[in-house]
Amino acid sequence: MRESEIVDMISRKLSPYILLFALYLISYGHLSPGGGFQGGVVLASGVILLCLARGEGFVKRKLPPKALSLVETGMFFIFILMGLAGLLIGGYFLENFFLPGKIEKVPTESFIFFLNLVIGLKVGAGITLICFYILKQEET
Amino acid sequence: MRKIAEILIILLLGFFLIAEGDLLKPLPPAELKNYFVEKGVKQTGAINLVSSIYLTYRAFDTLGETIVLLLAVSGVIMLFEARK
Numbered sequence: 001m002r003e004s005e006i007v008d009m010i011s012r013k014l015s016p017y018i019l020l021f022a023l024y025l026i027s028y029g030h031l032s033p034g035g036g037f038q039g040g041v042v043l044a045s046g047v048i049l050l051c052l053a054r055g056e057g058f059v060k061r062k063l064p065p066k067a068l069s070l071v072e073t074g075m076f077f078i079f080i081l082m083g084l085a086g087l088l089i090g091g092y093f094l095e096n097f098f099l100p101g102k103i104e105k106v107p108t109e110s111f112i113f114f115l116n117l118v119i120g121l122k123v124g125a126g127i128t129l130i131c132f133y134i135l136k137q138e139e140t
Numbered sequence: 141m142r143k144i145a146e147i148l149i150i151l152l153l154g155f156f157l158i159a160e161g162d163l164l165k166p167l168p169p170a171e172l173k174n175y176f177v178e179k180g181v182k183q184t185g186a187i188n189l190v191s192s193i194y195l196t197y198r199a200f201d202t203l204g205e206t207i208v209l210l211l212a213v214s215g216v217i218m219l220f221e222a223r224k
Binding site for chain 1: 183184185186187188190191192194196199200202203205206207209210212213216217220
């Protein structure tokens with residue numbers, strides 16, 4: 001199964017496009033259907049496709065689980081920091097601090113864009129991490 | 141026997157829902173819905189109303205969702221690491 005030429009080729013050609021589509025979903029979340037959670041799951045599915053086709057040792061060399069858990073917790077930390085920045089600038093926790101009166105010359109929707117980016121990376125790292133552990137358990 | 145019990149439970153639940161009047165009540169007032177539809181795009185700047193609601197008006201709820209995912213990941217890691 002692991003040696004199949006077709007599965008190997010298709011997964012290697014397809015997964016970059018899945019990752020690109022995930023970035024599209026995340027970064028256009030405020031304009032079109034999509035957003036952080038959906039884009040993050042698609043981001044994870046691109047990595048899982050490589051995991052299933054080539055074994056998770058191949059992927060773990062590029063994406064060590066320690067780095068993924070660092071991304072997961074770090075993005076959660078940044079989420080809370082953005083909430084605290086809203087508390088400082090806007091007066092409420094997680095307040096949109098790019099409001100027209102508060103900071104000039106920054107479009108209002110950039111708050112949604114940054115939160116989508118943070119949530120997308122966090123969800124992608126988290127679900128990839130879960131799948132790493134589950135796939136590893138199956139092989140032993 | 142079990143199927144009959146399940147059907148009876150479903151019928152009983154449906155009877156209570158109708159008897160209490162949950163299904164017959166009029167819909168809740170639409171003021172909040174109309175507020176989001178009218179002012180959401182102008183206030184948040186995002187054309188996609190769904191993301192403008194879940195990341196600005198209800199951002200605290202989204203924080204809770206990310207906490208749920210963080211707990212799920214740490215639970216999976218705890219379970220699979222402890223088995224070694």
